[in-house]
Amino acid sequence: MLNIVLFGPPGAGKGTQSERLIEKYGLVHLSTGDVFRANIKGETDLGKLAKSYMDAGQLVPDEVTINMLRSEVVKHEAPKGFIFDGFPRTNAQAHALDEFLASLQTEISLMLALEVEENELKTRLLKRAEVSGRPDDADPAVIEKRIAVYNNETAPVKAFYQAQDKFVAIDGIGSIDEITQRLFSAIDTNH
Numbered sequence: 048m049l050n051i052v053l054f055g056p057p058g059a060g061k062g063t064q065s066e067r068l069i070e071k072y073g074l075v076h077l078s079t080g081d082v083f084r085a086n087i088k089g090e091t092d093l094g095k096l097a098k099s100y101m102d103a104g105q106l107v108p109d110e111v112t113i114n115m116l117r118s119e120v121v122k123h124e125a126p127k128g129f130i131f132d133g134f135p136r137t138n139a140q141a142h143a144l145d146e147f148l149a150s151l152q153t154e155i156s157l158m159l160a161l162e163v164e165e166n167e168l169k170t171r172l173l174k175r176a177e178v179s180g181r182p183d184d185a186d187p188a189v190i191e192k193r194i195a196v197y198n199n200e201t202a203p204v205k206a207f208y209q210a211q212d213k214f215v216a217i218d219g220i221g222s223i224d225e226i227t228q229r230l231f232s233a234i235d236t237n238h
């Protein structure tokens with residue numbers, strides 16, 4: 048299997064690039080943010096719980112997120128692999144993912160980390176708010192919070208994959224096509 052963690056701060060282009068990667072490599076796209084948003088829309092208990100955290104730009108608690116992720120993974124029979132988009136976001140999630148994948152006789156192949164500087168992220172998110180309808184994109188204070196949470200809780204997850212020699216940094220500035228090509232060549236040379 049080809050299991051990729053597509054990593055990066057909010058607004059780095061993970062969702063956009065995931066679409067390109069699933070098309071080329073036939074992978075299952077698993078975005079924890081998308082699953083939470085679908086649950087909010089469906090007014091499920093999980094959605095109600097997640098909403099308060101998401102609207103504040105905070106992380107949904109690890110236990111809830113990890114359980115949700117596991118139940119999403121097992122929905123797919125004999126997948127070629129997964130793109131994990133927006134997961135793991137904490138070291139606890141990264142450990143849980145490793146253990147869970149091991150129990151399925153597989154593992155993460157690669158972490159691809161899109162690197163984009165902070166001012167560019169803020170500009171992109173505010174622009175995305177015009178079309179995404181996401182309340183967490185529209186409020187500059189929530190954007191600040193999400194970036195701070197990324198720096199404090201999520202960025203350290205890079206070291207977890209660096210230690211396993213699975214980490215590749217990708218320049219996330221440029222046209223969408225240019226960045227896609229960088230991701231393709233990182234996958235093709237490292238896998």
Ligand code: AMP
Nearest residue numbers: 079080100101105106107112133134136
């Ligand atoms: P995203 O769509 O990846 O930008 O995620 C939107 C929001 O969903 C985040 O700001 C968090 O509140 C929540 N979320 C998504 N993925 C996770 C995760 N792996 N752990 C905790 N919270 C998450």
